[in-house]
Amino acid sequence: MEKTNDSMLTEFVLVGLSAHPQLQTAFFVLILWTYLMILLGNGVLISVIIYDSHLHTPMYFFLCNLSFLDICYTSSSVPLILDSFLTIRKKVSFSGCMMQMFLSFATGVTECVLLGMMALDRYVAICYPLRYPVIMSKGAYVTMAAGSWVTGLLDSVVQASLAMQLPFCANNVINHFVCEILAILKLACTDISINVISMAVSNLIVLVFPLLIISISYIFIVATILRIPSSEGKRKAFSTCSAHLTVVIIFYGTTFFMYAKPKSKTSVGPDNQDIIETLISLFYGVMTPMLNPLIYSLRNKDVKVAVKNMLCRKSFSDEM
Structure with missing residues (x-):
């Protein structure tokens, strides 16, 4: 354990899977491959949506x-996760740790809110199809998306500010791959009731x-679909909703496991519960973002056609 005190704390130590070195190489390769797939899959999806004017609709926005x-x-x-697999004890500066925690929390919260906005969009599209272009105007859906980002940033500012004010005394070892807020709260050598209450309000x-x-x-939506007379119409x-519903189930399933009940301070030694929570967090952090573009691409005819058109036009341009 790194010896420090609440006034001189300058760094944290990430433990990750250091107690299981036989797993580190396998996880490094798996996470690196997954991260590359995330960049490729989501990058292609963004490019296709921007490229194809037919996809310039609220749903694809x-x-x-x-x-x-x-x-x-x-x-x-x-x-940071990949780097932690390369060293036994990975040191992270206090400011760097807090910045990573802030960014991760902000984007995670933004995604929660954005999925709710996407559900509203599907509700209007299915239940009020004739009024959909009027209700979901450009001003409306841009405001909804911007509101999701603002909510995520504001919530993260509050949670990160409260965490930064905690004294950590002699304990700066985080039993996690990254600077995850619940793992950091466990290290505080003071009462964290304010943080727990704040997290509970945030969760709500x-x-x-x-x-x-x-x-x-x-x-x-289901009630409206059931009233559609033809099976083809149903x-x-x-x-149009199945991909979003699949993403919601995966995302909220892992998120609720991690954050639905903010945990108070516990022992810092790695135990089975810590390992399980860390692996769930790992799945939540890398597998879900990789699956999202696959789910939307494989279950969406418009996206598949747009990808094919973009690739065909690129091939034609290369030949010219």
């Missing part, structure tokens, strides 16, 4: 924001409330 968020989220943490606003919006939206209507 939100999807473009989601892909950009996934790139930002993983880029704020994955390089950015986890429970968006999930409530998503649930209510899909109740109305299939087409549901296909």
Whole structure:
């Protein structure tokens, strides 16, 4: 343990899987490959949406924001994760740790809110198709996306500011791959009731409330789809929502496991619970952003056609 005190704390030590060195090489290769797939998949999806004018709609605007968020989220943490696998004890400066925590938390919160906005978009598209262009005007959907980003940044400012004011005394060893806020709160040598209350309020606003919006939206969506007389119409209507619903289930499943119940300070020694939470966090941090573009691409005919058209035009240009 690095000896320091609350007034002289200048760095943290990331533990990660140092107690399981046999897993580090395998995880390094897996995460590096996953990160490259995240950059490629989300980058292609953003390029296709920008390139094809047929995809300049509210749904794809939100999807473009989601892909950009996934790139930002993983880029704020994955390089640190990869570096931690290369050294037994990875030291991170206090300011660097707080900055990484701020960026990861901000993008994570933004994604929670954005998924709620995307559910509202699908609700209007299915339940009020004739009024959809009027309700979801450019001003409306741009404001909804901007509101998601602002909410994420403001919430992260609050949580990071409270965490930065905590005294950490002699304990600066984080049982995690990255500077994750719950792992940092465990290290404080003071009462963290304010932080726990703040996290609970944050969870209510950015986890429970968006999930409530998503649930209510899909109740109305399903009710509307069931009233469609033809089976083909039902299939087409549901296909416009299935990708979003799949992403919501994966994202919220892992997020609720990590953040639904803010944990108070516990022992710093790595135990089975720490390892399980770390691996779940790893899945939440890298696997979900990799799956998102695959889910939207494989289940969306318009995206597949746009990718094919872009590749064909690029091949034609190269031949010229």
